[in-house]
Amino acid sequence: MRRAVVACLAAVAAVTLGVSSGGSAEAAPHTDVLHVAPDGHGTACTAQRPCSLDTARDQARKLVPGAEGDVVVELQGGTYRLTGPFRLGVQDSGRPGHPVVYQAAAGQNPVLTGAVKVTGFVKTDAEKDVYRAKIPAGAAGRELFVNGVRADRDRGTRDPSGFTVTATGFTTADPGYARWTDPARVEVVRNSGWKQMRCPLASIAPSASGGSNLTVDPACWNNNHSSVPNPGFPFNGAGLPTLDGITWLENAYQLLGTPGQFYIDQNAGYLYYVPRPGENLATADVELPVAPELVDASGTPGHLAPLNDTDWRAVYTGSWGYSGGRHLGDLNADVHYTSTDGDAVSYTFDGTGIQMLSESNGDEGSADVFIDGTKVSTVSGNGPVRLAQQAMVSVTGLSKGSHTLRVVKTGGSYLLVDGFTVIPDPIAPVHDITFSGITFQGATWTAPTAEGYVDNQAGVVWDPTTRAPARIPAAVQVHRGQRITFTGDTVTHTGTSGIDLADQTQDSTVAGSTITDTSGIGVAVGEVDDYYQTEPGLMTSGNTVSRTVVQFPGQEYADAVGIWVGHSRGTTLSHNDVGYTPYSGISIGWGWGWASDCTLQEKQGLPNPCLHGTTYAGDAHVVGNHVHSVMGALFDGGPIYTLGGQSAPSEFTGNVLSECIDGCNMIYHDEGSSLWETHDNVVRFGNGSLWTNLWTPSIHDDSIHDNYSDTAAYNNSGTGITFQQATVVSDGNWPAAALAIIKAAGPGTLPGSAVDDDDLRVAYTGSWSSSGSRGDGDLDNGVHYTQQNGAAATISFTGTGAAFFTETNSDEGDFGITLDGVSKGTASANTPQRHSRQTLWSISGLTDAPHTLTVTKLSGTYFLVDGFALS
Template sequence: MKRSVQLAVGAAAAVISAVALTATPADASGSHGADVYVSPHGNDRLSGTSAQPVRTLPRAQELARERAGHANGDITVHLAAGVFDLSQPLKFDARDSGVNGHRVIWQGSRGTEISGGKQVTGWHPVPGKPGLFSAPAPKGLDNTRQLYVNGVREQRAQGPLPVTVKATATGYTASAATMAGWRNPTDIEFVYTAGEALWNIQRDGLGQWTEPRCPIGSMSDTTITMAQPCWDNSTKRVLFPNIPGRSVNMVGPYDLTNGRHPTYVENAFEVLDTPGEWYLDRSSHTVYYMPRPGENLHTADVEAPALEQLITATGLHDVSFRGIQFEYATWLTPSSPEGFSEIQAGYTNTGPDGWAVQGLCQFVPNGKCPYASWTPEPGNITVSGGSGLEFSDSAFTHLGAAGLRLADNTANTMVRGNVFTDISGNGIEIGGVDQPTTGSTHDVQVLDNHLYGLPREFHGGVAILNGYSQHDVISHNQIDHVAYSAISMGWGGWPDKIKVAATPNNSHDNVVSDNLIHDYMLSLDDGGGIYTQGITGSSLATGEKVTGNVIYGQLGLGKGVYTDNGNTYENVVGNVIYGVAYADVGTAHVDYRDNLGNNDPTLIQGNYWEQGDKDGNNKGVITQDNHLLDNPSAAPKSIVDNAGLEPAYRGLLSRSATGNGVPAQPTRVGAFAADGKVYVTWNPSYAFNNAALDSYLVTAGSRTVSIPAAQFDKQGYAVVDGLANGTSYVVTVRAHNRFGASTPSLPAAPVTPGPYLERRGIRRGPTVEQ
C-alpha cells in the first residue's frame, strides 16, 4: 500500500466551492443520479454508482462522457480516498466538458491521489558495497529522474569530477582516463551551476539565473564527447558580428565553456557514495539506493515517477478538479541528447539548429519567429485552449517538470487554494511566448495558493510564470523558500540591449496584487520577487499593476520588484519591500520605440521601501509619494495584514504535501582560509520536509562544527578552526532538522590555512563543536 499524504478538504473545500466559477453543488443540481463514483477498490464492470463504484479513472471518464449530455445539472465524479495509479496520461478533450451550462466536477476525498509513479520493491544488499541496496526496476520504468522514499525526494547520485577537463569543439579532454570506464556514459550529466558562493566566484555559464545541464555522448580514454544538440545549443549561440560578446538571443552568454567547467557530475553509478543517494542502471534494469540511518527498505514506500504527464486537456471547458493530490511524474527530455540548454525561467534552446535560428527571428537569416520563442518547460498537468476550468483545494507535488501549465489560449480559468511544492521546475505556467500578438490567454486567476520549496532540480525556474496574456490576476498567494524569482511576468524585452524596441505584444491589464513573498532567490541571482520584462500594455492605465504586495528576505543579487529589459507601462504602487540584496524597485531602461531618448514609462508610487529614491520624473519613470521604511514593523498594517493568503485559505500553511524527512542539501558552498581556520559560506536549504532547520553542520577534513540556523541567517558564514596551517582542506555543509542531516553539499574548492592570511582582516565568528 502506498503512503498516502492526507488532504484536508472539509471547510476549505466548502469555501472554494462557494467562490469558484459559480459552480452548482451536485447535490442541488437534480442530476445526482448521473454522478459517477470511482474507488481504487471498485470494479470497472460495475455501474459507477455510490454502491457500485468503478475502479479506474479512464472508466470513470467514459461514464461521465456518456452521462453529461443527458444531465439536467452538474455531474460530479466522486474520487474516493486512495491512490489512482495511471499507466498512461489521462487525456481530456471537448467531449469531457460540461454541457448545457453545467459543469463536470472531479471531486477528491480526503487522501485522493493521482499518481504516475511505480513502487520499487524487492530490495537487497549489494555484495561488496557496504550500505548499498538494489532492487529490480518495476515493469514499465524505463527511465526516471526522481526517486522518493516515504514521500521525500532523494538525491540522484552526484559528485565532483574526478579529473580536470579542458573544453574542445565537441566536449572535453580530461586530465586522466578515470571516467572512461564508467558504466552507461550516455546517462551521465554535467551540471553547470552559477558559481560558488562569495569567495570562490566563477563565471556563470549561460547566466547567473540559469543552471544548464548536458549529457555525455561518449567517452574514450581522455576524450569526452558531449551529447548533441545540447552541446552546440550551449556553446555555439550566434554572436552579433558588430557587437563583441553579445549573443543574438540577447539573454545571456553565448558559450557555456567560456571560462567555465562543469561544476559537478550527476547520474553516475561511480559517484553513488552517500546515504540518501540513488541511481537507476537502465542497462541492467536495476535501481540502487543507499538508505539513510534508520530507513528500512523492506517497509518503506519507495516511488519512482514513470509518466511524464498525469493529465492533458485540449479544448476542455467548464470542468473542475478539486481535492486531488497530483504526484509522481517525471520529465525525460533533459536526460536525452537535448539536455537542458537553459535560456531563462525553464525555457530552453532545442533542436539540431536551435543555437543558430530558434527564436532569433529577424536578427539572423532564416531565424525562427517570433523573437524569443524558445521551448517552454512542459507541465505534468497541462491545459491547452481550455476555458472555464478550475483547479482548487489540491496539491501539486513530487513532480519532475512544471507543476501546472495553462498553455496558449487558456481563458476564464481559476487556480485557487492549492499547494505547489517539491516540483523540479516552474510551479504554475500561464500562457506562452510564441503568439505575442495573436494569442488569447486571458482572465486567468491564480488566487490564494501556497507555493514553496521549489524548484528542486531546474533551479532557474520560478513559482509563477506568466507569458503574454490579458486580464490575468495573480493575487493573495504566499510564495516562500524558492530558488530563484517568485513571480515572472512578460517576455520579449531583451532587444533594448541593442537599442531596438521590445517585441510588440497584446498583453494588457494584468494584475499582481496582495501577494506575500519571502525567502526567495535562495540559489541563483539576477531575478526578483516580482520580475517583469517586455511591454505590459498600451498605457499606464492598461499596463501591469503591481500593488499591495509584501516582499522581503531576498538572498541572491536582484531586486524586490524587477522592471527589466523593455518593461513598459508597469505600475508599482503601494507595496512593502525590504531586506532586498540590490534594489527594492528597478531598473530604468531606454524606450526604443521612438528616438526621443526617454525611458520606458513606469509609475513607482506610494511604496514603503528602503530604497529612498527622491520624487521625480526620470524621462518617463515617475517616482512619487514613496515612504522610507527604516524598520519593517513600521509598514502599514493594512498592507501587511492583507498580503498573502486570505483568512479562509490560511490552513494551507499547515497542509503537508511531502513526507517527513531531512532537509535538502545547501548549495554554492565557498571557503576562505585564514590562520588555522577556514571561513565558510553557502546558500541555505529551502526544502525542509515538514521540519524547520535547526542548524548547519560544516565539515573541513575530520573536523565538524555546528552553527544554529538562526545564527547563519543573521551572519551568513561559519568558521571551522583548529586546522593545520599548510594542509589543504575540502569543505562541505549539511543542513539539519529534527529528522537528521541532509546529504553533504558539493564541496567547495580546496583551501589551505596559513598564518599570512590573517592579515586580510577577517575575524573569527562563534562556533560550537559537534
C-alpha cells in the same frame, strides 16, 4: 454542491449511473454523481459499485447534454496509478455554470500518480551502503521519492576544479573519470547567470597526457555552447550564458555514496540507492515516476506557431524579392517583398483558418485577400512606424479541409510576407471542468536524458532539434481550455512542472491549491510565441491564480520559477505564497524590449538597429502575494520579475517581497517593462539587493510610488518613469500602512503545524538578516539571524501550545522568552558544535485562544530563528 451530493446518496445507490433524485420545484437543479475508486470496475459507477476513472469520464460525457445541474465524478480515497495521462477533450466539457466536477469524496484523499512503487532492495555495497532493486523494463525516470522526500540523482563535487574547456567538451588531468562505466548516461550540469544547462556525455576517454577527456554529446554541445540559439526579441534577450564550465557531474554509478542519492542502470534495469539515516528500505515507500503526464485536458486547435515565409507551401507569383539577415525583427530575420501591384502570394493549407504575418510601415500599402478564389477582405500594412511580425491577414471560421489563401498587392510601395500561422482545427476549447481536492504526483520528463536541457529563461527552453521555443511539460496540462478550475488540489513530487494553462487557455483558475516540489515551474500561464495575435479567441486571457501555495519549484531545472506568465491579457495573480525558489518567484511577461520603440532600444545600446513589434499582453493584476526565499541557485532575478511591454496598464500592489538569497532585485521591472502601476508593496530582507531596479531605457512609462522598504538602494534608468522613493524603514519599525499590507498578503494561514522563519506571522524587530539555501538542515533550508542584543522575533497565534526551534553553536548565547507579555525565563543556544533545528523551548496546555510569543537575543555573537511549531 457537497450538500446536494450527501443528500442524494440513498437515491444514488438505486440507479445504474448514480443519478441523484430531483427535489422540489423550488430546489436547485439536481446533481448527477458518478463514483470511482482505485480498483473500480464495471459501468455502474455507484457508491456501492464504483467504476474506473476512465469509465466515469465516458459516462459523464453521456450525462452532460441532459443534466439539469453539475455532473460530479467523485473519487474515493486511495492511489490511482496511471501509466499515461487521464485525457479530457471537447466532448468531455460541461456547460457554463454547470461544470463536470472531478472531486474527492468527503474526507478522503485520492492520489493520481504516474509513479511505480519499487520494492525488493538488497544491499550490494556495504562500504558505501548502496542498495539495489529491480525496476520495470524501460523505466527511465529521472526522479525518485522515498517516504515522500525527493532523492537526488547522484552527483559529484560542486564546481569541481581542474577542468578545461575543449572544442568538444572538457578535459582534466584526473585519470579516474576515464574508468567510469556507461559514460553516455552521465550529464554535465552548468549553472550560469539566470540559466541552467545540461548535456549528456558522448564518451569519456583517456587523454594523451594521462588524464580524461569528457566529450559532450555533439548536438547538445552545439546548442548549449558553440551555437546557443539567439534569435533576439521577442524570443530572448541580449545575454547569452553558455556551457563553459562544470557546476557538477551527475548520474554515474561511481558517484554513489551520499545518503539520499540514487542511480538508475537503464541497461540492466536496476535502481541503486543510498538510504538516509532512519530509512528502512524494507518498509519505505519508494516511488519512481514513469508517466510523462497525469492529466491532459485539450481543446482544438493545439499549439499555434508561425511558419516562415520560406515555407514550401508559399508560392510567390510576379517579381518578388527575398531579403535575409535583416535583423529588423522579422521572423527568422527574413522576408519576401514586392513593389509591383498585382503580384501575389498563395498558400494552400489544411485547416479552418490562416494568418499571414507582414510588416507595417509608412511605405507599406494595401492588398486583397482571397480564400479559395473568393475575395474576403482588403487589408493594409500602412502605418506611422515600422512594426515587424504583424498579423496583416487573419481568416478564421472556415470549414475544416483544404483551402488556398491568396494575397494580391493593390497599392503602396511594398507588400511584405514574413510568415503564416495555419489554424488546423476549429477553435473549440475544452471547457467547464473542475478538479477539486485531488492530489497529483509522480510524473517525469525524460527528454533531457537524451537531448540535454537547452535553457532560455524561467523554464522556457529551446527545442533541441527545431530550436523553437518550448517549455518544461507539466504533470497537469490544459491546452486551449476555457473555465477550467483547480480548487483545493495538490501537485507535488513531479519531474515536470505542476499545472500549465497553455495554448491560449481563457477564464481558468487555480485557487486554494498547493503546488510543491516540482522539477520545473509551479504554475504556468500562456505562451511565448503568440505575441502578434489579434484574434481575441486565440489569446491567453482572463486567467487567475489565487490563494495558492507554490513552494520548492525548480528542484531539478534551477531556472524554473514558481509562477510563470507569458503573453497574456487580464491575468490575475492574487494572494499566493511563492517561496523557496532557485530562480525568481513570479515571472510575468515576455519579449524583452520587443514592444519598446526603436529610440529606446538604441538608448539601451542594443547591437541590432531595431527589433520592434507589438504584443497583446496587458491588464495584469499582481496583488497581495507573499514571495520569499528566492534566488537560491541562480542570479539576475527577483521575487517578482516583469519582462516585455504591454498594450494595457497593469497593477502591482499589496505584495510582500522578502528573503532574497543572492543575485537579486526585489521589484525587478526588466527589459521593456511598461505601463506598470507599482505601489503599496513591502520589500524586506533583501540582503543587499536593490529594492527596485529599472536598469535600462527600454523600461518605460511605469509609475512607482507609495512603497515600503528596509533598504533605500534602487536604480531608475528607465524612460518616462514616475518615481517616488520608498518609505525606508529600519529595525522592523513598519508604519501601520505597511503592517496592514503584511497582514493581508498571502493566502492566509499555511497548512501544517510548523511555521518557518519566513512566515508572515513572524514579526522581527531590531536588526535582522536572512540566510537561505544553507544546506545545514534548517526548516525549509533557511534562517533569520541577528547580532544585536535586544532584537526580537514575535509570533501571534491561536492554539494550545507552541515550540521554538533554532540552531545551537559555540558563537550563540542566551535568549529570553515572553508569552502574552509574561516572562517565561531564558534559554541558551550555546553548544560546542553546531546543531540545527533544535527545540529549545516549548509549552502546552494553553487555553485555546490568541497568544503572543516573543524570543529576544540576550547574549552571544548570533541568535537564529529557524521556526515555530504550533498546536
